[in-house]
Each structure stands twice: as structure tokens, then as C-alpha cells.
Amino acid sequence: MSINWYPGHMKKTESLLKEQLQLVDLVLELLDARIPYSSSNPKLANLLQHKKRIVVLNKVDLADEHMNKLWQVYFQQQGLEVIQVNATRSGINRLVQESVDKVFKEKAAQLKARGRNSRPARVMVVGIPNVGKSTLINQLAGKGSAKTGDKPGVTRGKQWIRVHDRIELLDTPGILWPKFEDAATGIRLAQTGAIRDEIVDQQELAWNLLQTLQTHYPLLLESRYGGDVTQPLIDYIDSIGQARGCLLKAGEIDYQRIARILLEEFRSGKLGRITLEKPLDEVTA
Numbered sequence: 405m406s407i408n409w410y411p412g413h414m415k416k417t418e419s420l421l422k423e424q425l426q427l428v429d430l431v432l433e434l435l436d437a438r439i440p441y442s443s444s445n446p447k448l449a450n451l452l453q454h455k456k457r458i459v460v461l462n463k464v465d466l467a468d469e470h471m472n473k474l475w476q477v478y479f480q481q482q483g484l485e486v487i488q489v490n491a492t493r494s495g496i497n498r499l500v501q502e503s504v505d506k507v508f509k510e511k512a513a514q515l516k517a518r519g520r521n522s523r524p525a526r527v528m529v530v531g532i533p534n535v536g537k538s539t540l541i542n543q544l545a546g547k548g549s550a551k552t553g554d555k556p557g558v559t560r561g562k563q564w565i566r567v568h569d570r571i572e573l574l575d576t577p578g579i580l581w582p583k584f585e586d587a588a589t590g591i592r593l594a595q596t597g598a599i600r601d602e603i604v605d606q607q608e609l610a611w612n613l614l615q616t617l618q619t620h621y622p623l624l625l626e627s628r629y630g631g632d633v634t635q636p637l638i639d640y641i642d643s644i645g646q647a648r649g650c651l652l653k654a655g656e657i658d659y660q661r662i663a664r665i666l667l668e669e670f671r672s673g674k675l676g677r678i679t680l681e682k683p684l685d686e687v688t689a
């Protein structure tokens with residue numbers, strides 16, 4: 405999260421990723437289920453070449469259930485294996501194992517045909533900042549998992565974690581830089597916390613979010629903040645300010661505080677399960 409994505413840094417990240425990719429059979433590509441489009445990396449498919457990937461829609465507990473299903477179908481229609489997870493919860497190992505087995509089957513058969521012993525699939529987790537990479541790795545590693553230690557011929561310092569008997573997971577995730585396509589993508593990345601707050605105006609983020617929610621999730625807004633959700637944005641902001649007592653000394657509304665509350669309550673899921681992008685037009689806003 406503390407990375408500034410200037411071009412030199414992106415280049416370095418890319419070459420590190422290329423190095424890591426050489427070590428694995430397939431990748432788990434983590435996407436934020438609230439913004440599957442914006443949280444994907446435009447260059448990943450290219451970097452993978454023929455290497456397989458499994459799309460892991462993470463943070464599904466924060467995203468709209470119906471939209472999770474739509475996104476699952478969307479990726480499946482592209483011939484990709486997709487799983488939905490909440491990486492903070494235990495019990496996802498079997499799901500990951502089944503998907504890896506499915507995708508690795510072909511390669512395992514090739515190894516067998518060449519008279520080579522079957523071996524665990526070598527897997528790594530990749531994704532943009534804050535998407536949940538470390539959380540997923542820790543979850544898959546579990547308490548009892550053994551680090552398998554450095555492998556000969558492998559970059560020194562790289563550790564492999566044995567997950568069950570059929571997956572070896574690289575303990576360091578592949579970091580991907582976020583999209584810099586357009587302002588709307590940048591706003592959604594910042595709203596979900598993938599890029600740092602300080603570089604984007606909090607109020608701009610919050611009011612943009614509020615507008616999206618007025619259109620797509622009015623009932624969630626109403627149950628959290630009350631008031632008439634259909635009134636113009638600026639009036640609704642004031643009504644939230646009054647309801648939450650966000651007032652400055654002179655009785656003026658403290659807009660900065662309202663913005664902070666909105667963003668925090670969206671990010672933590674207090675506002676409800678919300679997805680900001682849908683397949684096809686890919687953007688809810």
C-alpha cells in the first residue's frame with residue numbers, strides 16, 4: 405500500500421513477477437469482488453503466456469451476492485476457473501484444492517506420460533495492493549502447515565508452503581500494479597482502499613460513492629442513514645451530516661467527517677454488501 409507506482413517501479417515489479425512466474429505451474433489471481441474489473445491487472449494475461457490462472461474473487465463477504473454470481477459466470481464464460489472466497493475465513497482450502505486439481509490435471513497427465521512422478525502443483529498468489537494476498541496465503545498455510553524450505557535452483561530466500569499434499573504455495577505473493585486507465589477506475593480503486601487515500605480527495609471519493617449508492621443501493625443507504633435518499637446529492641449529504649451530528653463549532657456541517665464516515669462504513673461492510681462494477685458495461689456508476 406505504500407508503493408508509488410511510478411513507471412520505474414512498475415518495471416521492477418514486472419521483472420520480479422516474471423522471475424516468480426518461472427517457478428510455478430499456475431497462479432491464483434486475486435480480484436476484489438467489489439471491483440473485479442478495476443482490480444485486475446491489464447498486463448497479467450500477457451505475462452502469464454500459456455500459464456494457467458484461477459480467478460479468485462476475494463472479499464465476497466463485502467460484495468453484492470447477486471453480482472458475485474454474475475461475475476462468476478462472466479469469467480467462466482471466458483473459459484476460466486473461478487472461485488469465490490472470503491480469505492479471512494477458514495474452510496477455503498478445499499475449494500482452492502479442488503480448483504487447482506482441476507486446472508493442474510492436464511499438466512500432471514503430461515508429466516505422467518513422460519514417465520515423471522506426479523508432484524504437487526506449484527502455485528502463487530498474485531494481485532494488486534490490499535486485495536488480500538497475504539491473508540489468503542496465511543489462510544492456506546494454516547497453523548500446522550510446514551514450510552518446505554528453499555528448493556535447489558530456486559531464488560534464494562523463496563519459501564514454499566505445503567498445502568495438503570497436492571499444492572506447494574510460494575510464500576511471497578506476486579504484486580501487480582493497479583490500473584491507471586481513467587479517472588473512474590482510479591476512484592473505485594481508492595474507494596475500496598486499493599490505492600492510498602492521501603493521493604485522492606476524500607470528499608470527491610465519498611460523494612462519488614454516495615451518488616452511486618443513491619442510484620444502485622438506495623435501500624442500504626436508507627437503512628443506514630435514513631432521510632430521503634431521492635433528494636439531490638448535496639441535500640442528502642447535509643441530511644447525513646445532521647443525522648450523524650457531523651457539525652463544526654459554528655454549526656456548519658463537517659463535510660470532511662461525513663466523507664470519512666461514508667468511506668469507512670463502505671469499506672468495512674457496515675453499509676451492506678455493495679459491488680461497484682458489473683459485467684458487460686463493467687461499471688455500476
Ligand SMILES: Nc1nc2c(ncn2[C@@H]2O[C@H](COP(=O)(O)OP(=O)(O)OP(=O)(O)O)[C@@H](O)[C@H]2O)c(=O)[nH]1
Nearest residue numbers: 405462463489490491492533534535536537538539
Ligand atoms: N472482509 C474481508 N476482508 C478481507 C478479505 N481478505 C482480506 N481482507 C482484509 O483486507 C486487508 C488487506 O489484506 P492483505 O492480505 O494485507 O492484502 P495484500 O494484498 O497482502 O496487501 P498488500 O500487502 O498491500 O499488497 C486486510 O485488512 C484484510 O483483513 C476478505 O475476503 N474479506
